[in-house]
Each structure stands twice: as C-alpha cells, then as structure tokens.
Amino acid sequence: MNSPWKIAFTFSALLSMPNIAPEANAQASPETLFKDVRIYDGKGETLSAATSVLVRGNLIAAIGDSISPASDAVTINGGGRTLMPGLIDAHWHTMLIRQTPEQMLFGDVGFANLQAGAEATATLMRGFTTVRDMGGPSFGLKQAIDAGVVAGPRIWPSGAMITVTSGHGDFRPISDLPRDGSKPLSRVEELGGAMIADGPDMVRQRVREQLMQGASQIKLTAGGGVASPHSPLDVSTFTAEELTAAVEAASNWGTYVTVHAYTPAAVRRAIDAGVKVIEHAHLVDDDTARYMVDKDIWLSTQPIVPEFFAGMFPPGSDQAAKADEVMEGTEQLYQMVKKYNIKTAFGTDVLFSEAMARQQGRMLTSLTKWFTPAEILRQATSTNSEFLALSGPRSPYKGKLGVIEQGALADLLLVDGDPLSDIDLLAAPDQNFLLIMKDGKIYKDTLPD
Template sequence: MTQQQPPVPILISNVRVFDAVWSGLTPPTSVLIQDRRIAAIGTQGSPEGTAVIEGGGRVLIPGLTDAHVHLFAAGTSLAGLTTGATGTGYYHALAAAGQMLMRGFTTVRDMAGDVASLRQVLDAGTFPGPRIYPSQAAISQTSGHGDFSHVYEDANTFSCGAHARAEQIGFLRVADGRDQVLAAVREQLKKGASQIKVMAGGGVASAYDPLDVLQYTPDELRAAVEAATDWGTYVCAHVYNDEGIRRAIAAGIKSIEHGHLVNGPRTVKLMADEDVWLSTQPFLESDHEYPSAENTEKNKQVCEGVAHTFRWAREQGAKIAFGTDLLLEPEKAGLQNEMLTRLSTDFGFKPAEALRIATSGNAELFRLSGERDPYKAARLGQITEGAWADVLLVEGDPTQDLTVLGDPDKNLAVIIKDGRIYKNTLG
C-alpha cells in the first residue's frame, strides 16, 4: 500500500502537555510535529511552510487507545454480519474506523475480525481511521465462545461441508486439537495478525457455553502460544473465571481479556506476579442487550463482577489495559468515550491515572507484538520527542475531569493522527 506524501509540519503553540509519562501538565509550551512524529517540545522555531495552531492554553494529550475493539462488527448487527453480503462488513468497518478516530481514538487493538487489509488502507492515509493491531479471526474450540454454527450441524472435525458464516467472513475460526490450533494460529499470522486471540472460557453472547466452563485443554493453549512465539508475538485469551485464567497463564498467555468473574484477589495477584496483563472493560449492564433470558443473565453476572475486578487488580499491582468490546449494536458505538470516563466516575481511578492507562499504558501492552508490531518504528501513546504524532487538543483539563472526553464532538478541538490534521475547530 503506497503511503501518501508526508504531511506538512505542524506547530501547536501555547498548550499544556500531558505526555502520559508522568501525571501532571507542563507549563504552556509548543509542540512541533514533522515527518509524522513529535519533532520537538518547547521549540521556538519551525520549518518554512509549517501550519500553526494556536492552542490558547488548552491541554494537549496523546491520542486515545482502545485495547479491545471489533471494527468488523462495530458498525453492523449480528444479522447484518451473518446474513448480509460479504462486502458490507468491510464497508461498515471502514465507516466505524472513521467514526472511532473522530472520537479521539487513534490506535486500537482489534480482537476478532478480518481487518489486516483495513489497517493497510488506513495506514496509507487513504481513509480516516485509527492505527490497528489486528488479531484476525479469534480461535475457538467446538462449542466454545467462537462457535456460531447451528446445533444440528456437525463439528468442523467431522464435517466436509461449509464452515459457519462467522468463519467464512474471517471473524472466527473453530479449531480442535493441537494440530488444528497450530494451523489456525499460523493462518491468522499469514493474514497479518499482530497478536493471536483464543477463547479460553465461556462467553455472554455465545449460545452453547456457560460462563463457568473451561475451553481448550492445556496442550491446545500451549500449541497456540508456541506458534505465536515462533513468530515473535503473543496470545490473548477471552476468559472470565479463575480456573480458566490460571490455565491460560500456565500455558504462557500474556493478556487476559475480561476476567470479570475472578473470585478474590488471589488470581489477580498471580497475574501481577507472572507479568500478565488484565485487559478489561468498565461494563454496565445496560451496555448490551440480548434476545434471550439466558444471555441476559450471563451479562448481569459479568457486570456484577466489574468493580471487584478493577479493585483487586489495583490492589495487587496487576497491569491494567482499557478496552470497550462494543459490537453488533451500531447505535451504541458512541459509548466508547463514556466507558473511558467510567474509569474515573464509577471505578475509582484518578482522572490522570485513567488517562495514562488509555494512552501509554495500553501502548505498553501493544508492544508485546514485538516484530509483528506494525508501528514499532516509534513510540505510541505519549507526547515525547520521536514518538508518533497522534495527539488531541482538548477543551477542558481531562487530567482533573475525565468526563470532558465523554463529549468528543464538543471538547476535542483538534485531532491529529500520524502527523495529519483530521479535525481542527480553531482555524
């Protein structure tokens, strides 16, 4: 994919900078952006032809990041994704990416969906959207959280027929046994995955698996880790309960997605001791709606565990990543910003602490992709010299009041990603 010509240099003057390395703001200063990176902070000069934005004392922060999105499913319903024409999912993903950027999210980790090609288009500057760390298809056992076949259909292992629709469109991959898991992981890496996601426990939206069940044997999980490690990257695991988390950690998995049903601090302490990330979401029960009473009850159980999970993670010193996991309800996509503000308003984080989690903190997790990291040439999630030029100019001070980020249309005066201006209300 051909990259567009480098954008013109940009000087943002008279701004207070939250660099996401420490918690405070700098005195009024200037930030020079050149060649898609932060070229200088506090400079008095700029190259000829520089575009100047007068910050007026506003706060400049790094672009927001989201560690758990589903671009391929964010802009469409389950029926639209599984029964619509194949191409519609890609168009919806492209639109969802542009909307996400305009909410201030400049980097996301996609946790299921065929988005590697979308990443290339967005990185080339052809369309607006965030940087993407693709997982490609999430990998599931038969009857697991990623098995959306009908109950009357044979399992893939026994069937010579077509795969379920979710597999046909590259959203999920059902694989059983060491050999199939190895092949499934390698398939996603071939398609451009920067990390791998497996389903290691029951889920809310899926039809066949209660929340307490374990998914994938230790050997199957180790197979996924071995294949990913050979490519210099890591595995994430969807799992809620203690035993599933412990099994995943023992297999070498580095990121636990969700974890809302941990039963006390012991498992979270193990995560901290083993340097395993908790990539979790500040869910409220109203965030999702389900057609069946069973799925609704599972959603209630998960949401009741959110506050405990956050509290134990903080007390035990676990590494926390922020994500939203919004999918299949396009009308709720705008909750992404509100969910970020809940870290402060509902779950006990100081505003600057929450903001650091959603910028430089998530970026530390993303770097586990190693050589598969598509953005390893510079730092993400911070405003320091040499870092990627992804910044937001904010009306108000989110280090004191995170809720200003809940209204991006009103309070994001400037959005710059990869050194390009995508929004500027200041002229």
C-alpha cells in the same frame, strides 16, 4: 527468458507493494507548530506550563519555548488548551460494530466492509487514534486505513478469534453437526471472524494462518462467552496441550497469545500454558488475581456495567443472565486491580451497536468509580502503548505511541479544557476535541479562526 528466481522475486515484490492513495480527509504539511499549549504527556499527574510542540513529518521533533519552525510550517495557536496523546482502545472489534448478528451471519460482505470503514472514521473522530482489534477480518480495513483510502485509527489486528467446537465464537446451528470434514466452513469462519480448531495440530494451523495474514497477536477463547449460544460462562474450552500449541506458534513469530476468559479455572489454565494476557477476567477470585501478578500477566479488561451493557439481550434469555453475572463481577475485579496493582489495559469490547460505540469516551470516563483522572488518562495512553509493545516484531507500526515526547509518533488531541481537572471532557469528543492529528496529519480542526 525469465528465470524462476526472477519470477519469484517479482511476485514477492508485487505482494508486498503498498497501495498508493491520498490520505482520506487529512491535511498534511512538512511541519506543524502547536503554540501556547499545555501538555499532558501521557504519564504525569499535572499539565505543563504553556509551551510549544513541533511536529515534523509524523514525529514530534521538539518541545519547548525556543523552537524555530520551517518557513512553510503550519502554526496552530492552542490558546492555552491541552495537547495530549491520542487515545488507545485495547479491546475493539473494528468489523463488528455496525453490523447486527443477523447481518454478520447472513448479510452482504460489501455492505459490512463499508459499514466498518465508516465506523473506523467515527472511531478516529472520537479521539481514538489506535485500537487493538480482538477478533474479526480487519486486515483489509487496516490496509485501507494505512494507505489513506479510509480515515481511521491504527489497528493492531488479531484476525479471526480461535475457538473450539461449542466454544465462544462457534455460532453454528446444531444441524451443522457432526463436523467430519464433509461440510464446508461455517459462515463466520468463511468471513474470518472466528476459526474452530480442535486438537493441538489444528490450533497451530489456525494460529499460523492468522500470522500469515498479518496478525500482531493471537486471540483464543479459553472460556465461555456471554453472546455465544453454546458456551456457558463456567466452562473451560481449550486443553492445556492446545493452549501450549498456540503459545508455541505465536512465540515462534515473536508475539503472544491472549485469551478470552472470565473464570479462575480458565485463567489459570491459560497462564500455566504460557499465555501473557487475559481478556475480561470479571469472575476471577482473589487468589487468581494474586496469581496473575506473581506470573507478570497483563489484564485487558473493560468497564462492563449496566450503564452501557444492560438490555443488550432479550430479558430472560440465557445471554442476558450471563451478561448480568459478568456485570456483577466488574466491581470486585477493579477493586482487585487497585489492591494488587495488576498491569491493566483499557478497552471497551463494543459489539453490534453503533449507539454504544458512540459512548466509547464515556466508557473511559466511567472508570472514575475506581481510578483518578490521571490514572485513567495514563491507562488509555502510555500504559496501553506499553501493552501494545508486547507484539514485539509483529507490531505493525514502528515508533512510540501514547506519550508526548521528542521522537514519539505524532498522534495528538487538542482538548478544549483540562482533562485532569474535568475527565468528562473525554465523554464529549465532538465538542471538546478541537483538533485530531494521527501520524502527523490533521483529520479534524474546528479551532476558531
């Protein structure tokens, strides 16, 4: 007769058993040798001289001119092209790109999942081998990617973004009020896109629920949002006690809280509660920017400019007016990043637009208004990798990303040209990324024979 201990152990093993599946659309070999490549290592200002890089399994095993690969190694002649780390997007929504808001609220879940899988593959084909998901039910998609069912980037998932009644992420109609426990969860909550939490105890519960599902960090919406129907930009949502409860719950799991916030008041309240990262911050003032530096806070922000975001909302709508206000703050924000050397991660924050997602690389190169090509490349590789490490033991992938050095994970792009001299190469990945490798596996190879 099975003992309760044996039954419990067996059940636990089943829960943690990985799915076995072939890698989707990937070519793998024990060793891959890149010959005649010039390296952008993720940190420097120049490319290396022509050299070789050996990948063994999913790691960079050796760099140099005197490498002796195994007899069955695949050899790739780079022809003097640039080998660089895979790109990292620090603010992405893997589940919410190809849906419309109407589909999210009323559409079929199965169709939404298939859309997200297709977009994950497209993201990888744009050279973004890692994304940090900032709100949405991405746990299943991450599992499918990691198991090889779908080709896509590594995902650092947040799970549902946590908000308050009337906050950014609360899409309920007014007819659903009051919320007294007699009404079911809203559609967005049922799907795991957002969770509404009022009071410190409920905030702790919602944070712990995301951690239980595998969240690598926790996202709260500490201020108003552009797309939300009920939250003006100037409002501060969570109380200090609620923010502190979230920080405590995340810290107990060895990870951190990041908050959606635009204004000085929302940013300062979050920092004072122990929050380590601010998303957006397009409306902060000079004093608040200095405060972020003094408190060693990371900024995760995006080039929210008319080139990409104009026309997202109907002219004359409240959302359009809020979008205009945020876009107007972008220039000043990046000026303060440069002035005070704020630790800054690059992201894009694309929502509900496959067409905009295709501009992911162009959004990165648009930073030339404020940064040099070397600074831009560093931000989307080694800096973003350092940023991801804030998740500590909750990081879903063990190993170093964003650099080309011995022992680092083999997420690599072979670029037809020198992105330090021509950063716009990154804006046309279909043409210029001839080979894409993630975790030592080749997902794209269009090199001439």
